[in-house]
Amino acid sequence: MNWSSISDETTRLLQDLLRFNTTNPPGNETPCINYIAQTLHREGIDSVVLESAPGRGNLVARLKGDGSLPPLMLFGHVDVVPAEADKWQRDPFSGDLIDGVIWGRGATDMKHMVAMNLMTFMQLKRQNVPLKRDVIFMANADEEVGGTYGALWMVQNHPDLIRAEYALTEGGATSIEIDGKSFFVCSTGEKGAARFTLRGRGKPGHASQPHMQNSILPLSKALVKVMESKLPLRITATTRSFIESLATNVNPGLAEMLRGVLDPALHDDAVAELPFPEPILRRLNAMCRDTATPTILQAGSKINVIPAEAEAQVDCRVLPGTTPESIDRDVRAILGSALASGELELEFGRFSPGIESDPSSPLLEVIKSSVAEHTGGGIVIPGLITGGTDARHVTKLGTKVYGFIPTRYEGPHMMGLAHAHDERISVANLTFGTQVIYDVTHKFCAV
Numbered sequence: 549m550n551w552s553s554i555s556d557e558t559t560r561l562l563q564d565l566l567r568f569n570t571t572n573p574p575g576n577e578t579p580c581i582n583y584i585a586q587t588l589h590r591e592g593i594d595s596v597v598l599e600s601a602p603g604r605g606n607l608v609a610r611l612k613g614d615g616s617l618p619p620l621m622l623f624g625h626v627d628v629v630p631a632e633a634d635k636w637q638r639d640p641f642s643g644d645l646i647d648g649v650i651w652g653r654g655a656t657d658m659k660h661m662v663a664m665n666l667m668t669f670m671q672l673k674r675q676n677v678p679l680k681r682d683v684i685f686m687a688n689a690d691e692e693v694g695g696t697y698g699a700l701w702m703v704q705n706h707p708d709l710i711r712a713e714y715a716l717t718e719g720g721a722t723s724i725e726i727d728g729k730s731f732f733v734c735s736t737g738e739k740g741a742a743r744f745t746l747r748g749r750g751k752p753g754h755a756s757q758p759h760m761q762n763s764i765l766p767l768s769k770a771l772v773k774v775m776e777s778k779l780p781l782r783i784t785a786t787t788r789s790f791i792e793s794l795a796t797n798v799n800p801g802l803a804e805m806l807r808g809v810l811d812p813a814l815h816d817d818a819v820a821e822l823p824f825p826e827p828i829l830r831r832l833n834a835m836c837r838d839t840a841t842p843t844i845l846q847a848g849s850k851i852n853v854i855p856a857e858a859e860a861q862v863d864c865r866v867l868p869g870t871t872p873e874s875i876d877r878d879v880r881a882i883l884g885s886a887l888a889s890g891e892l893e894l895e896f897g898r899f900s901p902g903i904e905s906d907p908s909s910p911l912l913e914v915i916k917s918s919v920a921e922h923t924g925g926g927i928v929i930p931g932l933i934t935g936g937t938d939a940r941h942v943t944k945l946g947t948k949v950y951g952f953i954p955t956r957y958e959g960p961h962m963m964g965l966a967h968a969h970d971e972r973i974s975v976a977n978l979t980f981g982t983q984v985i986y987d988v989t990h991k992f993c994a995v
């Protein structure tokens with residue numbers, strides 16, 4: 549295979565994908581999806597385009613295997629979050645290629661993987677690779693607003709088109725460098741959500757004659773407790789495997805600190821000692837417990853009136869295994885007696901559970917060996933996504949979903965660009981990712 553020409557072709561594909569403005573809302577993914585359908589058609593590959601609503605296109609295509617093993621699906625969303633064009637150095641929908649870097653909203657979330665998947669799929673067809681598993685390609689709408697018109701709709705309306713034993717989609721992140729080694733995170737689970745409302749109750753009155761039944765008081769006290777307390781430590785299979793895999797590959801001193809993170813008696817001290825940058829520590833904390841973050845406040849409508857009601861929305865993220873009952877109990881334990889007095893109310897919204905796929909599986913073993921080969925010893929470790937992706941919908945079909953977009957560390961300026969200004973990816977990383985995904989798919993699915 550000529551990887552230099554494949555690299556050029558993948559670059560052009562990504563540039564074209566980035567030029568479709570698929571900002572969600574409203575999404576308007578169909579033109580982008582039709583472009584993918586035409587690209588596949590030129591390769592002699594049939595695809596199905598399904599609109600969940602006008603303009604909300606989803607696409608599925610399949611390379612048939614001999615049926616001896618169940619399918620693998622490569623999938624990704626083509627919608628993107630809004631971009632504030634005036635804060636960017638370049639037009640967010642230009643797809644510009646400047647000094648080996650491709651610019652545009654979606655370059656790292658996640659049109660880059662859609663291009664990698666598409667190129668992998670086309671190469672398997674071009675090389676006439678005999679397959680023992682069907683390989684399914686899906687490009688879908690509406691991930692950024694929850695999947696109602698995308699992956700969730702596909703799961704509910706066309707499950708037979710996308711049912712697979714395993715699937716690969718977004719997740720993981722750029723490799724992290726620790727103790728001189730490169731670690732590539734492959735997400736084997738993600739957190740769910742149990743958002744709640746806190747409501748302070750009081751009595752109205754004239755602000756010129758203050759009293760202590762101001763509803764802002766119990767709410768404020770509750771919010772301080774929520775922000776200063778930590779929900780209980782709980783180590784899931786994925787987090788345990790993440791820490792153990794790191795620990796086995798670093799120096800003994802660091803390994804001991806890492807293993808301390810797993811021990812409730814040593815956890816706080818171990819975390820305090822870890823020589824990691826703040827973003828990694830924040831992520832580690834969120835991998836070890838449910839979290840609750842107040843984000844929206846509402847009280848009062850007039851400067852001289854004491855409000856009888858004050859409300860806060862709290863974004864609560866739950867680990868795989870947390871139940872509606874357990875999170876309710878844990879939040880109540882933090883809030884204490886204020887709830888009994890009636891001056892404070894707690895009301896949970898819809899509960900969406902966290903998900904976890906086996907942190908050791910044949911697919912993960914293939915990912916590990918491919919990454920090691922392509923990076924001269926890079927180490928793949930399981931990880932837990934603290935947000936949510938379409939994986940939570942697709943796992944409803946019994947699919948084991950892994951989040952893995954292989955990209956290498958290229959310095960702090962190329963980190964954390966998803967949803968940020970100046971989103972971009974290097975051609976080197978786009979090519980590297982395509983090589984690894986092709987290799988993984990080939991190893992896992994070829995006869």
Ligand SMILES: [Zn+2]
Nearest residue numbers: 657658691718
């Ligand atoms: Zn995404």
